[in-house]
Amino acid sequence: MFNRIVDVGLAAANGNGWQTWMHKTSLPVFNAGGMWADSSMGAGTPKYNAYVGTQGESTPMVGAGNFGIYVGQPCAPLNKHIQRMMLQTTAPTLAPSNFILCDYLMHYPLIDMDSTDAQVMDNVAALPRYADGNGVRIMPVCTTPQSAISQVIVGYTNSDGVSGRTSSFFTNIANTGMINNCGVSGQYPSSNPFIPLQAGDVGVRSIDSVTCQSSAGGFCAFVLVYPLANISVTEATTAVELDFIRERVALPRVYDGACLNYIYSASQSAVSAVVRGSLDLIQG
Amino acid sequence: MSFTSLDDLLSEISAGKTNRYDWNKITGAAAYTAGRWYDLSGLNGTPIANPFSGTALNWQTTTESSGFSIQHGGNVTPDTKHLTTVGAYSAVATAVPGVLMLCDLQGYYPGIDMNTLSAQTLVGTPTLRYTNGAGLRMFLVARATTGATAHNIGYSYTNQAGTAGRTNPVTVAATASAIVPHIVHSGTAANNYGPFLPMASGDTGIRSVQSVTLSAASGSASTAALCLVRPLLTLPLTTAGVAAERDLVNQMPSLPQIMDGACLTWLYFAGAATAASTNINGFTENAWG
Numbered sequence: 001m002f003n004r005i006v007d008v009g010l011a012a013a014n015g016n017g018w019q020t021w022m023h024k025t026s027l028p029v030f031n032a033g034g035m036w037a038d039s040s041m042g043a044g045t046p047k048y049n050a051y052v053g054t055q056g057e058s059t060p061m062v063g064a065g066n067f068g069i070y071v072g073q074p075c076a077p078l079n080k081h082i083q084r085m086m087l088q089t090t091a092p093t094l095a096p097s098n099f100i101l102c103d104y105l106m107h108y109p110l111i112d113m114d115s116t117d118a119q120v121m122d123n124v125a126a127l128p129r130y131a132d133g134n135g136v137r138i139m140p141v142c143t144t145p146q147s148a149i150s151q152v153i154v155g156y157t158n159s160d161g162v163s164g165r166t167s168s169f170f171t172n173i174a175n176t177g178m179i180n181n182c183g184v185s186g187q188y189p190s191s192n193p194f195i196p197l198q199a200g201d202v203g204v205r206s207i208d209s210v211t212c213q214s215s216a217g218g219f220c221a222f223v224l225v226y227p228l229a230n231i232s233v234t235e236a237t238t239a240v241e242l243d244f245i246r247e248r249v250a251l252p253r254v255y256d257g258a259c260l261n262y263i264y265s266a267s268q269s270a271v272s273a274v275v276r277g278s279l280d281l282i283q284g
Numbered sequence: 285m286s287f288t289s290l291d292d293l294l295s296e297i298s299a300g301k302t303n304r305y306d307w308n309k310i311t312g313a314a315a316y317t318a319g320r321w322y323d324l325s326g327l328n329g330t331p332i333a334n335p336f337s338g339t340a341l342n343w344q345t346t347t348e349s350s351g352f353s354i355q356h357g358g359n360v361t362p363d364t365k366h367l368t369t370v371g372a373y374s375a376v377a378t379a380v381p382g383v384l385m386l387c388d389l390q391g392y393y394p395g396i397d398m399n400t401l402s403a404q405t406l407v408g409t410p411t412l413r414y415t416n417g418a419g420l421r422m423f424l425v426a427r428a429t430t431g432a433t434a435h436n437i438g439y440s441y442t443n444q445a446g447t448a449g450r451t452n453p454v455t456v457a458a459t460a461s462a463i464v465p466h467i468v469h470s471g472t473a474a475n476n477y478g479p480f481l482p483m484a485s486g487d488t489g490i491r492s493v494q495s496v497t498l499s500a501a502s503g504s505a506s507t508a509a510l511c512l513v514r515p516l517l518t519l520p521l522t523t524a525g526v527a528a529e530r531d532l533v534n535q536m537p538s539l540p541q542i543m544d545g546a547c548l549t550w551l552y553f554a555g556a557a558t559a560a561s562t563n564i565n566g567f568t569e570n571a572w573g
Contacts, residue, residue: 002298004291034375034563081298096525098373098565100306135304183310183328187561189376192308196330199351202305227306230371230567232527248369249290249533250304250569251297265565267375267525284298 001079002284008083008245017083017282018072022046024275027094028177032188033267038141038223039275040104040261041177046070049261051143051221055110056121058206060128061259068104068259075283081244081251084280085231087262088239091273095236097266100193101252101279102225104259105129105136108207113146113171113216123206129255130226133159133205137194137227138167139263140181140220142174149173149186150216154195159203169195171216179263180220193263194227228252228260239277254281286364287573293368293533296573302368303357307331308565309550314463315378316558321470321479323425323511324564325352325389325549334549336427336509340395343408343492346547353389354548356570365572366532366539372519372566373527379562381555382521384528385479386568387513388413388546390420396496398430398458398468398506403497406510410492413543414514416444417491421480421515423551424469424496424508426462431503434460437469438497439481439510444489453484460502467551468508479551516540516548521555521564542570 002008011017024044028037040049047066053059063071071080087099105127111119130136138154150171157163172188174180183190197204207222229252233240244250254260260279287293296302309329316322325334334352338344348356356365372384390413393406414420424437437456442448457475462468470478483490490512517540521528532538542548552564 001295003295005294006291008294079298096523098525098527137306183308183563184561189559190310190561190563191375192310192329192563192565194306194308194330196308196328196332199332200349202355227304227567230527230529232373232529234526245294246534247531248569249293249297249531249571250302250369251294253300265375265525267377 005245007284008282011282011284019278019280020070021278022069022276026272027275029175029272030269031173031175033269034189035191036179036193036263036265037177038179038263051107051109053109056108056119058106058108058123058125060106060125061104062128062257063259068261071254071258071260071281074256076256078283080254080281080283082254082279083244083282085229085242086239087231087233087277089233089236089273089275091271092236093268093271094266094273095233097233097264099231099262099264101228101260101262103129103228104261105224105226107221107223109221111210111220111222113212113218113220116212116214118209118211120209121207128257133203135226136203136224138204139179139193139223139225141223142176142178142180142218143221144218145176146171146174146180147217148215151213153211154207155209156207157205158201159205161205163208165198165201167195167198292573293571297571301573302571304567304569305355306567307354308563311558311560311562312464313560315560316554318554318556319472320554321467322552323465323467324552326465336392336394338394341393341404341406343391343393343410345391345411346389347545348547350547354568356542356548359544360572361544363572365542365570367542367568367570368533369531369569370519371527371529372521372564374562374564375525376559376562377524378556378559379564380521380524383553384519385551386516387549387551388516389549390512392509392511394509396508396510398508399501399504401498401500403495405495406493410512413545417489418444419514420490420512422490422493422510422512423467423480424510426464426466426468426508428464428506430462430506432460433500433503435502436499439493440495441493442491443487444491446491450484450487452482454482456481
């Protein structure tokens with residue numbers, strides 16, 4: 001734990017940290033501007049995430065090697081934090097854009113978006129990090145394209161351990177890699193990365209069921225994530241840099257086993273871009 | 285307690301005494317008008333919409349647990365909690381330029397009848413998070429589309445010193461046919477004021493409101509809610525797709541305090557004719573110590 005700003009500097013000087021790089025050679029293509037998308041389903045480093053697993057079964061996501069942005073080795077009993085971020089894109093079509101760095105915690109793969117039956121999840125595993133679910137959010141990632149609009153009702157257990165909580169959203173026609181979550185039926189500009197939660201809820205511990213009100217087509221992975229930090233890319237080729245101590249007075253915590261990736265949104269549609277960046281991690 | 289140094293702030297954050305919340309609001313089915321203020325608390329998104337429930341004309345206290353507040357981490361006394369960073373963005377061109385204002389909604393008087401010119405007596409003693417209502421402001425937000433007949437708003441309130449019978453110092457005009465969630469007295473027309481209702485000379489806060497009287501019935505059955513808020517910060521949205529961000533430690537040193545139980549909601553100033561179903565995303569970060 002850092003007690004003084006100088007402690008952060010000393011940790012860096014002593015090499016008690018890690019600088020990691022990512023380079024995505026292509027990203028999922030939007031159907032329309034204003035949508036959100038999952039960069040983990042793009043090619044490059046970190047490697048492509050296919051959301052493999054058993055249908056409807058809770059599947060923990062633990063960063064290892066090139067799965068998720070590599071954050072260095074576990075450092076317990078020290079704590080690891082993000083000190084700086086940098087992002088850059090070569091594509092004019094991806095500027096301006098907004099990125100959110102998330103710790104991907106767990107996913108439920110192969111949710112059948114054609115089925116109107118209540119699909120009950122098999123929670124064989126619990127959250128590997130943020131165990132109580134406080135601050136954890138749900139994002140529905142399209143893994144096989146949706147071809148129609150449908151209202152979807154999600155049942156979940158909140159961070160207080162109360163089951164039977166519900167929320168709903170709308171799918172839209174979506175490409176693979178889109179976070180297919182619209183607040184208003186048929187309105188791409190109403191896209192949001194995270195499904196709204198029931199009144200008073202501040203997090204999700206597990207997903208209990210998914211029910212499509214009509215057939216939307218394709219499949220989705222419902223992913224539980226913990227949002228860590230935002231960063232905006234304002235113009236192509238210009239790197240944007242963020243120093244958390246000086247510019248945000250925050251030190252986002254990165255837990256051992258974190259599986260980090262970015263989600264992103266842009267005003268323009270049909271973008272597939274090269275994005276690269278770095279994270280400076282500090283341990284103390 | 286509060287932060288005694290930047291080192292102290294860093295130490296508290298490093299120890300986990302911090303909270304982050306990602307939010308979004310989606311504007312309604314009708315476009316907004318440039319130059320007017322809107323209360324985003326009644327819109328769908330995360331957090332959920334404020335239903336403005338309660339008995340008409342009776343005070344309703346709102347807190348973080350009311351369900352429609354930006355969540356900020358619960359009560360922290362004896363520590364004090366402060367905003368450290370906020371950001372917001374929209375991919376929709378007509379959402380900019382705009383201004384967001386974060387407020388602590390103390391509560392509201394629901395069910396103000398917008399189709400009568402009879403004086404409406406407001407009931408209940410507000411429970412406030414700010415002693416004597418210091419720094420509080422009020423606004424009237426449409427909860428149903430009001431009628432097309434022109435009407436002014438008169439009101440009587442008790443100020444921060446406990447002096448009752450304080451009234452509007454100027455003529456305040458409401459917008460005819462105001463949509464949900466327009467702050468009805470804001471806009472570009474004569475005698476429009478926004479986002480807050482003018483207060484009598486010398487007043488710096490509001491303890492309670494005793495009555496609301498319209499100069500004419502608006503012409504359609506409709507209601508509004510009178511809200512008491514403490515403004516905390518403003519955040520200009522300048523460019524579509526580009527996040528507006530405020531660092532409240534270094535960039536705009538202020539560290540606005542979030543009181544225990546604060547019900548944080550956003551007001552939105554439309555700089556352009558904001559299209560229907562426009563999504564505005566954002567995040568808030570705070571720390572306590």
